[in-house]
Amino acid sequence: MSAELVSLFTATFVTFFVLIDALGVAPIFATLTAQGDAAYRRRMAFKSTFVATIIMFAFAFGGSWLLGAMHISIDAFRAAGGVLLFLIALDMVFEKRTERREHRAEEVLGGHKPDTELDDVSVFPIGIPMIAGPGSIATAMFYMSGATDWTEKAVVLSAIGLNLLLTLIIFLAAGPLVRLMGASVAGAMTRILGVILAALSVQLLIDGIKGAFGLG
Template sequence: MDAPYTFLLTSFTAIFVIVNPIGNVMVFLSLTEDNDPGERKQIAKRTAIFGSLVLLIFAIFGNYILSFFQITIDSLRVIGGILILSIAMDMMHGKMSREGHTPEEVEESGERDDISFFPMAVPMLAGPGAITTAIILMNNAATVPFKLTVLISIILVFLICWFLFCLSESIHRVLGVTGSMVITRMMGLILGAIAVQFITTGLWNIYLMLQGNIG
């Protein structure tokens, strides 16, 4: 009875730390500094909708995509874990994640009227690391109730994104840059542990598969 709730907590934590809503509040605020509060709230709403749709699509259809390219889920666990570990290391060192965006993308976003889909939703929130995490979590969910918990986790995380982005100015005043960096480092530590678990599970399953083939 308690297992789905435990899996919901695990899924929510993994998606929350990789999407990093708190760390991205400052990015959102800097990219919308020329918008009035009403426009900022509309951009926050669209960003949350677009980001959640991207992750939901990959969570639901990720296995079909892997099958099409003949990629095993354990291979994705290993490479995804390495990617997520590199993001976690950046977070623990107080750096913005390299996988989230590039300076060129940020510069280009300044020339766009609406930054809600690019670069905010993709790739800053729903980037390669978040997509990989969603696919792996969905594959780990053995039954429909467990799969629903992954989808619910994605929706909850982006509802939080919407809420935090709407309050971005207030959060900036309360936390400041230092407070945001402290939280980002803490989440980086959790994310690193999740990444190691992905890597070790993937490598162990690949080892067992090779042993079976050899035997």
Template structure:
């Protein structure tokens, strides 16, 4: 029983740290700044639902998919790093502060941003996907697999609650505070992007030099 508790605690803490909903929140606040509370709630709900099923799918079949398509986690890190860097650059220049969407485009916009970039790669990024694949390999019993899926669900639920509460933070910060926070987070996102990029590039270059 203790090993199940230990495995569950490891799964929850690792997923929560890698997903980092508190770090995702400023970006979520920025790209949904012109949506009302209900639309923002719907966006957060869809993003976390998509993230949950994506993480579960990769946990159960990620290794097979990577082998079938010849995709490596390192390649995923490089692509994620490029996406994060572009997003961080836009945040740094406050380009995301005013996203004007007409009423007729609201539904399409919510669907777009909830899947990309919110669900993938911000919530369900290379680190979280890799973590799910690795932990699934360590989960030898059915009970461990159930614990892993429950840990993913709990982390996504906490992420949804944090994103849903961001509307109150938007009102508290105001437009100026939101722009300042966006620029600060832009710097952090760009640093994370560089780390992602080179952590994926380094093993590929090392493998090429061996050849």
């Protein structure tokens, strides 16, 4: 694999690792599935990651067509994606994103009784928007639109797929992992990942502006 492909894989993997934030979602997943048995938690883990994979890959493959149909340039999409990712990064640094996830979890769990049938939380809110959220969907479209050939597209898809596989593994180990990490460690990691995402988003915005105005 050439240095360019390694760089592309690394950038894509890090971006989606930060965006999906599986370690940050794990406590929410554990809360939503706490009232079920081990089989229920495994089913929700597999189904939620499967749903997120379908959504993200669909937008990854259909993104170029969608941009072309709407007459949106890659540079404009890159700049807009940078702004969107920066807003997400701010939410992560100031823990607004975690608060919204916990609020969704409370809404889903609200009124739930132990003796009632367990809800299927795999599609909403876990699959969408906790894993496949607006930021990760838009970023999948961006990276696939910027890939010049099928080799680069395969690298992008493999980086996304590896992140989704890691998400599945983390969900399967969510209970012990949450107890091991604790709330303070999970919060600190979310803030650190938010700072990294902020730097990536600013770089995307700069590249988009330079490309749009021919400054590069």
